[in-house]
Amino acid sequence: MKNRSATGGISRRTVLIAAAGAVPALGLMTGAAEAKLAPAAVKYQAEPKDGKQCDGCNFFVAPNACKQVDGDIAPTGWCLLWVKKAA
Ligand code: SF4
Known part of the structure; x- marks a missing residue:
């Protein structure tokens, strides 16, 4: 052993x-x-979608940034990662 x-x-x-x-x-x-993710990877667009837009998203950083997505982010934009801002 x-x-x-x-x-x-x-x-x-x-x-x-x-x-x-x-x-x-x-x-x-x-x-x-x-x-951060590339905007194209999350289908970022500068227009709202179905009433959802970046300034209502939990990841939005005013005036034009995002905690998750790289580059200039419009307050009126939207992407696949949208999550309702905490109240
Ligand atoms: S929807 Fe949210 S996660 Fe997507 S770019 Fe706008 S702020 Fe960032």
């Missing part, structure tokens, strides 16, 4: 390899959280 260490058989080398792989992955996750 093999003699297992207190780590349940996981070697120090395995732990170090896992840690080295986790650091770049965390960096990618952080970058993804900050990246």
Whole structure:
């Protein structure tokens, strides 16, 4: 029978390899959280749709920006991500 260490058989080398792989992955996750989507990717248009428009969306940042979509965002615009602004 093999003699297992207190780590349940996981070697120090395995732990170090896992840690080295986790650091770049965390960096990618952080970058993804900050990246905005391209307007075309979410079918952004400068006109309202079905009575919904950016200035009524939870992601709108006055006067002309969005937390989710890159570029100039018209208050009268709309995209697939529209979510009713919290009251
Ligand atoms: S509808 Fe909302 S998520 Fe889409 S561009 Fe306008 S403010 Fe941003």
